[in-house]
Amino acid sequence: MTDIVSPPSDRTTRSSKVGRKLAAGWNRIGEQTRFYFLTLAAIPDAAINYRSEVLRLIAQMGLGAGALAAVGGTVVIVGFMTVTTGAVVAAQGYTQFQSVGVEAFTGFASAFFIPRLIVPGTAQVTLTATVGAGATAQMGAMRINEEVDALEVIGIRSVAYLAATRVLAGTIVVIPLYAVALMMGFLAARVGTTVVYGQASGVYDHYFNTFLSTSDLVWSFVQTISMIVVVMLICTYYGFTASGGPAGVGEAVGRAVRASMVVGALVLVAVTLAVYGQSGNFRLAG
């Protein structure tokens, strides 16, 4: 009598476990896609009905909150990070060029690599860390404290009010931040090369101005904007769906940072190949 229901064999349990895992992963992809489209569709709603919330978030994202505001907020952090990466052009580029006797080209390296590679890359990780992860932390805490449910109960559209406003504010705030990043990157490379390594500033400026192309700057701006939209979407999703108490918020922030850095790198390479893939947009002979 006892063996009417045979215990499931090892193989069936394993295959059902794999099947359940696959189904969960598949569902998660669908859920994320649905959230992203809902958020993007809610952006006009957020811009019209929750304008004051957008303005508040812009101010908060630009300056940062808590301990981040104490070190000068997002502006200073972005500026600092691009200084360190822009200075790499001087530290590595100048000495490497010098070893083959063409250190005059450091200005060229700065004009070529900083807008194409260094500033979009640095801006991506910095904005993910400050603006993106900050949004996840805030929204995750709201979710755990059941504030999101409270918003729904009092008739506020939570996706529009929380997620769409953050995507919109992030996109607006990145415009001045990008300008700061680019200027600090160029400044660090120039100061590093001319003051620290002692190159004549006329030589540097000549090669820098010759090879700096306006369209490169515009494209690198487009790269950064497209990337921040994707990063904000991912970060708001992980914040919106945080669960599991205080520890869950921390986990959600970690997961959001990992996911958005990987996806951000993919967006970067996709836009680069789309922009420079055909022609390279570069002519040595002017």
Next chain:
Amino acid sequence: METGQAISPLTSSTVSGLTWARPIAKPLRGLGSFIGMSLDVLVGIFTTKLAWQEYLAQSWFVARVSLLPAVLMMIPYALINTFIFNILLGEFGAADFSGAGAAFFNVNQIGPLVTVLVTAGASATAMCADLGARTIREELDAQRVMGINPIQSLVIPRVLAATTVSVALMGVVVLVGMVASFFFCTYFLHVSAGAFVAGMTVVTGLGDVVVSLVKAFLFGLGAGLIACYKGISVGGGPAGVGNAVNETVVFAFMVLFTINIIVTAVGVQFTLK
């Protein structure tokens, strides 16, 4: 002003000076206690018994969390870099040197950069979230009550694990980057495979690899210390844990990028002949 007078009989000028200095004093106090914890850890590594099991478990945890992001991030960065540099080489008519360019960028800058992103963005966040959860559940206080020093039992193994895994990741990242660059150059940019391999060691040598490994060691140490400090000083409920992880990423990025530029500037003095 009143609170200042209540604590100690200070003159009014000092007290007003203190209220003015309070916003500065808070981050300074944070910095001070971070340095205090770091010293505790550095001394503790040599004076206390290493918690081997925790160290191995944490190493496995950190490696598991950061391996996939490392590979997924290195491939796009290696491709973008090889691609941009090849535009330049193609213009000079020196596309055969793309192997030299790929090795130079992957070993000297992109490899360390991706290691920074992974140790700060993946390992440190996971570590801070885990430790922050323990702090908020008052597990650390419970350990102290039982006479166990959390620095010895939790922090030191984690810092060591982050350092070990960071150095190992550096190797993986450079390998993945070189393989990705190789296939990208030979199959998409039509560089001959032999020329690519022959060019790899033209400007990049053992010295560059050693400098990169030193960088990775310092990255892991820095990120591990910051993650653990933020993790054990968590307070204030769900928002506190979220903010702690967020601050971990930001501070780790800032410190690691600074280490990168300093070690680069010092390292090139040794690697260039």
